[in-house]
Amino acid sequence: MNGPPDQLTVAHRRDAQRTPGSRTVADLLRTAPVIGRADMTVRQAAALMTERDQDYVVIPSPEHGLGLLTDAGIRARVVAAGRSIDTPVGEVLDGPAFVVDSRTAPVDALTELVDRDLTVIPVCDTAGTVIGVIGASDFVADPAGSSMPLREQISRSQTVAELQGHARRIPQLVADLVRRDRPAHEVTRVASLIVDAVVLQGLRLVVDNRPDVDPAAYTWLSLGSNARREPVPSSDVDSAVVFDDSLEGTDLDGYREAFAELDELLRGAGLTVDTNGAIASKPLFSRTHGQWQTASRGWIDAPLENKGMIFMSLILDGRPLFGSRRESRSPAPGVEMIGALRADPRTMRLLLEESLSTKARLRSMRDVLTRRGDSFDIKTHALTPLVNIARWAALSVESTEVNTRARLQVAAGSALLPDEDATTLTEVFDVLQRVRLRYQVAQFDRGETPTDVLEMKRLSPLDRSLVAQAVREIAGVQRRMAGMSHYQVN
Template sequence: MAEFLAEHPPFDAVGDAELDQLARASQVHDFPAGAEIMNAFLRPAQALWVVMSGRVELWNTATGSAGGPDEVLDAGGVFGFSALLTGSSVGPRAVAAEPVRACRVPADVVQPLFASLAGAEFLARKLTVQAPGDGVPAVVGTVDELIRTVPAIGHPSMSVREAARIMTDRHRPYLVILDADGRIGLITDNDLRSRLVAAGLGPDTPVGQVMTLPARTVLAGTPAADALLEILEHGLSCLPVVDRAGQVRGVVYPGDFVAAPAGVSVSLREQISRAQSVDALVDRGSRVPYLLIDLLRRGRPSHEVTVILSIVTDALVRRGLDLVLAQHPELDGDAVTWLALGSNGRRETVLSSDIDSAVSFDESVPAERIGLYRAAFAEVEDILRRSGLSIDDHGATASKPLFARTHSQWGELARSWLDDPLRNKGMIMASLLVDARPIWGDPGLPAVSAVFRNLREHSGTMKSLLAESLSYRAKLRSMRDVFARRGDVIDIKAQAVLPVVNIARWVGLSVRTTEVGTRGRLLAAAGSPLLTETNARNLIEVFDVLQKIRISYQVAQLEAGERPSDVLDLNRLSPMDRSLIAQAVREISAVQKRMDNLSHYTDASEWAEGRR
């Protein structure tokens, strides 16, 4: 039994002692064709099942499907883990398609496996987006909701022996270490094996010699999706959660995320990252809209939905670059920094979003080779189009000369925008690059970043940027609507969402925040000279409302076979949603008027420097 389990994930990453324990606790059962092996919609699972021979059919909805099972497993297939780990009746129903032999692994011996990195990776590959139906478990949105216990904390001067005793007494595979400077370190079971035992050090060795310092941490309030990605991408066995004051709030493990909405997003992200061909990548990328439907059905807030969509979109772009550059060995991927721009750069992606991009090249890339890179980037953009994402042929894309430059060329261009923001679309380009977020290669654009960090010192440019930002007025009817006598539609992006985005971008620059998202920028600038705390809170609230209405409308369009659009037919909205949009526009307009008045009657140097 141990040999069989060792051949199949997640058991293939388990040590011999753990395998032996699992094997001893397992029981083998035989089922005739048509027999029901389990029905986790009726009762929570008490064990995990592994198929040893034969085929097992799985249904992921309580009502079943007229088209047949949702999944068929053969030898090595594992089922029952969702119900087991959530303790909820969430399915699946498993039936023997033919004579089946399966082993039943009890919950108490298999649950610790899913608290490990191997278990998290298995879950990331196996969790799927469920179709609408019954039995959806309660889910969580932020990493705070995953914290279960008070963190175990020690200090650098304590011995490894003392640390190990605390870890044993508290039943924790880690100890958070706080040094004299307030920095956060971490020592884990893995560290004890790899850095102490393997190095031949004794148990009286100070913890400070073997701990990880600084440890990777995540800020309280971070979406669960981001936190799980941090664990998977860096191979972490646990992740401390800290508040804005730097205090440790708790520690989360890979297995804590099984019931989080991140599960479905990470699953799709992992499927995308493992695609071995362009066709496979396109197929998996086409599932992105259904991820959004699933998240919306689960009642997730709009900002979490857009963050998760951005994470999956980033994975699609990265894998597209992987596959395309592999076909062009003459091009060096290490010399490229790919930047997400626009809504995806701000992690505010919706179904109608154009996937804007730019590229910054290392100085070693010769000018004559940049054209070859741009042709390859056009192939990446074609993959994204085939996956159902929107690429504006006349917009900002890495295949165009304007958006493919070396680091130094970007720096020179940024400085020219500061000197004359009205020339060569300087303000528009500056707005795009301020929202830029590197998703491939070097952190990127160091020269541009340095220029924008000093933007507040250019009061004239800041005033011009503010005027440009406030020129996009929030309104219920555009001039085009008036001339066309259309009073029943609203372009929710242009007439409501974009004015908030522009305000947030400007106030973010004024307080030098590193936040790129609209909500984060507004929070960072709350109480600054041109944005009161009340105004900031109101704008965050209306932005969330507008995004929720926007996403819900686009999902309805998708389900009706229509192309998702930002032009909303007000007659298709509920009276409540129409009222909310009208109220949101009034709130945004009031803030715009206040900022405009203050900019005319105060010294630009005062608010540009962020003084109260």
């Protein structure tokens, strides 16, 4: 049923309830796992894979845990390397293998599969026993897997125009997931995977094929909401780059020109490139590793100068997407910053004060003075305060998590974030993101530009009530943290 004429509503698909939001990766398993032996040869492993009509074999090892041999691994490490097929599998294993718990949400497993560029992932029960293996094709029947065909088309685009054409379908994909009534964190995670694919293919098409660019000499960082895997239709694409120290100053200008060309590609793809300058084409966000280290030390030593607080918050959210430091698992600038921050109580206190300075509230004084009491900026006055709390809480326990929900989970039970508050904020975050997504998808359906400024009269009475309660909960946690900080942060 539709609401009043001016109320924004989203039409749900008839099959929206067929796939429960509580599904786990175990629900996607279709066949028993192919298990080999540590003493078998590559020839025997290949024969077992053929017999079972699978392209992998899991090799349990008492010393090294689970190993994984795939068809691609045989081609790369045996055939291409000129090794005998009678080589022991222990010499060519991909391992120790990355595994997921059987209770993992499908979208989380899909994210790991894509992020780590894996063919398959073993799934283990609570006792550590392999109960199956999950691959890309296993997600076809899951709503999160609906993004895989689009991602594949994006990754195979041969021209800028082709890439932009595929990327412009992202809003439709997000809208479809919202109409299916999928959990908000699943929708945004899927959206981030697609945005990542657009950026990566854009780098290949307009940056890495330039003669003055060495793809091995830089690492691309995703920043902001996409880095946290929380983008919505109104979100910007923020970025930064870490150059190898071998590059000279004059070399960097050529890279930045190429990154500016990528900015234009993304705009043509329907994505919004950050208008505040938090992009890799700007010198402040494209530095050598040494320059990032020097800048980080300066921000930590003098956080109130040169926008140190803002830069620290941005970089702490950085997620390596492509490049030499990602491949080598070298720490990103934000990860390197964590230890230094934890060793500086004064800066930690200032960061906490900054995190709590943006108050959760339904109406600002400006709203009152301009008589805009019926509008509410859900990002500025609700989500940003919550994201700030989660970032600081994770930092206080030296966690490298970037996602807001993951940060709240890992920091739950810490000095300033009791379990109850962490649970409340997680629930509140989900509610706010759900309202935000539904509002913006409804705007998209009407041909309006998605925005974070909600007209409260266009929300249902239930959503208005949920937003008001969410703001009160965030404000309550802010007050408790501010009170406790005088005793906990030294």
